[in-house]
Amino acid sequence: MFLSVDGVTKSFPQKGKDAYTVFENLQFEVNEGEFVSILGPSGCGKSTLLHIIGGLDAPTHGHARMNGQPITEPGPDRGFVFQEAALMPWLTVLENVMFGLKSLNKAEARQIAIDHLKLVHLSRFANAYPHELSGGMRQRVSIARALAIDPKVLLMDEPFGALDEQTRMMMHKELQDIWMKTKKTILFITHNIRESILLSDRILLMGTRPGRIIKQFDVRIARPRPANHPEFIQLEADIMQHLEGEITKVMKEELGYEYSA
Numbered sequence: 001m002f003l004s005v006d007g008v009t010k011s012f013p014q015k016g017k018d019a020y021t022v023f024e025n026l027q028f029e030v031n032e033g034e035f036v037s038i039l040g041p042s043g044c045g046k047s048t049l050l051h052i053i054g055g056l057d058a059p060t061h062g063h064a065r066m067n068g069q070p071i072t073e074p075g076p077d078r079g080f081v082f083q084e085a086a087l088m089p090w091l092t093v094l095e096n097v098m099f100g101l102k103s104l105n106k107a108e109a110r111q112i113a114i115d116h117l118k119l120v121h122l123s124r125f126a127n128a129y130p131h132e133l134s135g136g137m138r139q140r141v142s143i144a145r146a147l148a149i150d151p152k153v154l155l156m157d158e159p160f161g162a163l164d165e166q167t168r169m170m171m172h173k174e175l176q177d178i179w180m181k182t183k184k185t186i187l188f189i190t191h192n193i194r195e196s197i198l199l200s201d202r203i204l205l206m207g208t209r210p211g212r213i214i215k216q217f218d219v220r221i222a223r224p225r226p227a228n229h230p231e232f233i234q235l236e237a238d239i240m241q242h243l244e245g246e247i248t249k250v251m252k253e254e255l256g257y258e259y260s261a
């Protein structure tokens with residue numbers, strides 16, 4: 001067992017009301033080297049779950065575990081990539097990647113950062129500042145920064161959600177190459193069905209109100225995966241069918257009597 005989520009429930013207290021339970025009794029495992037996506041409608045608790053695994057938030061019940069040990073705080077065994085690259089604007093690209101390597105001597109940290117900039121094809125921009133880069137390039141820097149600390153697992157929270165369609169497609173290819181080269185375990189949050197099929201070995205589909213895993217899909221299509229592959233199209237339709245019910249539930253709750261399907 002590498003990474004596991006073991007009976008995890010998360011509730012948030014609400015003023016004057018019962019606590020709001022985002023998800024209940026989540027149970028799943030991620031194997032070493034696996035690329036797993038968590039796919040689900042808005043508000044089902046994907047980010048909250050990733051924060052618990054990252055040690056940024058605590059579960060109400062249950063535990064997330066790395067190699068059997070409960071996760072209680074952030075640690076260098078887990079690297080994060082968020083939707084916004086969150087680079088430090090006053091540091092160069094190289095300095096941003098070196099930032100998490102302060103425990104090493106400078107020459108060593110520099111070499112590791114350069115190697116990771118090469119991995120994301122940005123070594124030419126080592127001395128540039130974040131504002132000189134495109135959105136896709138900034139996200140590549142944040143992937144390099146997360147990988148440079150050599151985490152056991154990379155936690156990615158809708159990392160391409162803010163990018164335009166062309167850049168997003170480029171990033172899919174880039175991430176696939178990185179995953180094949182590094183064989184890192186990746187847990188990837190998305191609400192994009194196509195993205196999850198393109199990238200993952202396995203997709204965990206989350207439902208909502210309260211959040212739970214409603215189905216798992218193994219993706220056995222050989223990589224790189226053409227979106228017009230018959231199995232791809234079939235899987236997309238299957239996932240959509242399962243997701244539709246969940247989306248309807250959210251719409252009914254949010255729009256109330258104004259909702260008509």
Ligand SMILES: Nc1ncnc2c1ncn2[C@@H]1O[C@H](COP(=O)(O)OP(=O)(O)OP(=O)(O)O)[C@@H](O)[C@H]1O
Binds near residue numbers: 022
């Ligand atoms: N700190 C908090 N306090 C209270 N409620 C919270 C808190 N954090 C999240 N929530 C609620 O928990 C639910 C799940 O939020 P979360 O951001 O994890 O969902 P998500 O599936 O990642 O959504 P999206 O796809 O829109 O990013 C939401 O209803 C949100 O309002």
